[in-house]
Amino acid sequence: MKISLREQYWNLSILGLVIILTVWRSNQLPVFGSYEIKTIILGIIPIALLAMGQSLIIIGGGINLAIGAEAILINCITAKYSEGSDFALSLRWALIGIVISVIVGAITGWIISQSGIADIVVTLATSFVLIGFALFIQPGPGGGVNLDFAKYFMGGEDSYIAPLLVLFLPILLIWLPLQRSRLGISFYAIGSSKDAAFLSGVNVARTRVSLYAVGGLFAGLCGVSLTAITQAASPFAVISNTATLNSVAAAVLGGVALAGGVGDLFGPALASLVLYYIPTIMLGYGIDPAYSQIIQGALTILVVLVGGLLRARGKR
Amino acid sequence: MGNLLEIRAVAKNYGPVVALRNANFTVAPGEIHALMGANGAGKSTLVKILTGVISGDAGTVKLNGEEIHFTSPDNARKNGVAPVFQDPALIPDLSLRRNLRLTNTNITKFEEQIAYLGLKINLEELVSRIKLPILRMIDLARALAHDPKLLILDEITAALPANLTEVVIRVMNEEKARGNSVVFISHRLSEIGEICDRVTVLRDGIDVDSFNTSEGDEDRIVSAMLGSKITSDESKNRSVSTGKEPLLAVRGIKDGDKLVDIDFEIYPGEILGVVALEGQGQDSLFDILAGEVSAKAGEIHFSNKKVEFSHPADAIKLGISYVPGDRKTALLPQRSIRENLALTKFRELRSWNWIHQKNEDSLVDKAVSNLEIDTRASSQVKRLSGGNQQKVTIGRWITTGFDLLLCFDPTRGIDVGTKNQIYKLLSGLSAEGKSVLLFTSELREVQLICDRAIVLYNGKVQGVFNAAKADEELLLNAAYGRN
Secondary structure (H helix, E strand, O other): OOOOHHHHHHHHHHHHHHHHHHHHHHHHOOOOOHHHHHHHHHHHHHHHHHHHHHHHHHHOOOOOOOHHHHHHHHHHHHHHHHOOOOHHHHHHHHHHHHHHHHHHHHHHHHHHHHHOOOHHHHHHHHHHHHHHHHHHHOOOOEOOOOHHHHHHHHOOOOOOHHHHHHHHHHHHHHHHHHHHOHHHHHHHHHHHOHHHHHHOOOOHHHHHHHHHHHHHHHHHHHHHHHHHHHOOEOOOHHHHHHHHHHHHHHHHHOOOOOOOOOOOOHHHHHHHHHHHHHHHHHHHOOOOHHHHHHHHHHHHHHHHHHHHHHHHHHHO | OOOOEEEEEEEEEEOOEEEEEEEEEEEOOOOEEEEEOOOOOOHHHHHHHHOOOOOOOEEEEEEOOEEOOOOOHHHHHHOOEEEEOOOOOOOOOOEHHHHHHHOOOOHHHHHHHHHHOOOOOOOOOEHHHOOHHHHHHHHHHHHHHOOOOEEEEEOHHHHOOHHHHHHHHHHHHHHHHOOOEEEEEOOOHHHHHHHOOEEEEEEOOEEEEEEEOOOOOHHHHHHHHHOOOOOOOOOOOOOOOOOOOOOEEEEEEEEOOOEEEEEEEEOOOOEEEEEOOOOOOHHHHHHHHOOOOOOOEEEEEEOOEEEOOOOHHHHHHHOEEEEOOOHHHHOOOOOOHHHHHHHHHHHHHEEOOEEOHHHHHHHHHHHHHHHOOOHHHOOOHHHOOHHHHHHHHHHHHHHHOOOEEEEEOOOOOOOHHHHHHHHHHHHHHHHOOOEEEEEOOOOHHHHHHOOEEEEEEOOEEEEEEEOOOOOHHHHHHHHOOOO
């Protein structure tokens, strides 16, 4: 399978930015060994997984403002029922959580395609509903998880192999096969042109349901990884809202066109690293974290601008 | 021998609009069958029904003698009906290879067809980077790769240069030789007699004539499309004052493939009709004159001065106002009649940026009574009927004042009473010395309200006619490129 040149340009420049920021960050730290690398990877796993789910949905011509809430709901469910459990039960609840997230995503997609209401409105509404459910299940911070189970996410003392796998296995096992399948191509198709997709024989409504379901799969993975990494649940709307907005920012930075049909999941995964570095590096200098918000926002606008200009030139 | 395709008494309504009333259509095996009809006769609706894009409200479709109901284009393809639609049905952001994957097209067969059509293409190319004529050919190759029993070509030759048109004709004849059938839709009358075995003509959603091309000629097609001639005694005969200086003169305007070379002029107080079949460059011409896009070449002279527009505001400032075909793009649908009428006037109504409510009121009230706008639903323009919306779009320019009004099909989908009011309005404007450039898809409007008419064909002016002599037959023949 070949990826178009422009998409590669984009991913390569994001990769370049990531390398620069990594060197910068490593110079801030007295030691930069496997423990530090592990910390960084653990820091980006939830946002990267969420960004991948969001990017997929945006590629398919939608947007999910409830994706953060989906993740928080799964975080609450798994943390509540895995507290003090053995490995098998924690694993079972992780799988149940992911299945619930897929179902929630599918229902969201079904509502959108059946009602004809804009994605942004439906998902804004479902975000409130899901956070409500999360608070219902886990009214405050708490919960836990089996530590042996958490180790599969956290890795050993100084080993970053496990977190790295958690980050890359979804790409390798979900995205790569999906991208080659007819379903994956249909995602691009409905995001690019619904009419042409219909004429090509794509069932647009059903594809939209699958799109949100796969987005839900990533949100569920994000929720489970949150439980494993933090070993607790945090049912706060602020967290889910920030996570949702970050997922959109990472998608845009990662070269996904908000109009749909263009992009992949590698760029957004890398972009979430950029979003992680900006506040961390600035905090390393002792700069007020508020500034990092400003810079992150400015960077997003800049990227959208540059992307728009590139696209306009490409059309000519 | 039985028919390959048999369509009986098919009807389709879109809300109150009847697209197909009672259409019958049969295609024999090994036949090239032309489907003809003027704009809005129901051709595209019929094609959509027999390719599974939409389903009809009534009637039956039989394929090989068995009643069938296509649920989707994919379903139709699997049953041996492969369409090439007017708009290419390829996903712009995907490579060709992935597009073919989407339609489950056999790549080897597709490549064979591409070679057979004499094309060279790169399967990894993004569709958005491929030129339109080549896309049509790719669409054709894809349809052929599915080994269709019935190939449907909707206006495929419209976007093609001569050499590719020949290739398409060759393909159609080969399909026929193989015992397959082709449904061919084209605006080019000259192609029909040459290529096709049979013709079916639709008018107002009914099949009005169907005959072997050996039994009738192009005139029979034209008269079937027109139906009973409407003799109009309402036609006005104002003398055209072409002796004066023209208000607007268009010299050699070009816009890619859409406009090849356009020359014409409008005189003060004249209503100049523009007649064209779909896609002959009229949209592009109006966009250029309204300042929305710039011409690739040529000059526009207005009041004897050469002018250039970089923005619609430039055209408006000079006194050229545009009433677009799609009323929704012209109006602020959620706002009131009042605001919509005064919108183009705000600059003059304000002082220190405050709008003078009194001035606005008097201005708007005058316009409303002049235009006889039904104000019962005045709070939101979107709740007005189509005809009243159209009056508001024209009315706002009347409140502003202009010298030249560009009207794109202002009476489409409007009831007869409102139509007459709009005719009256336009005639009144011309009596005041204003000029109107009026694109119309209703040929009789030329004799009803225009002084002269130009006919566009393939991006060129095919003919200029005095309205008094321009009956529908003459105009339609010219619109089909026949003199």
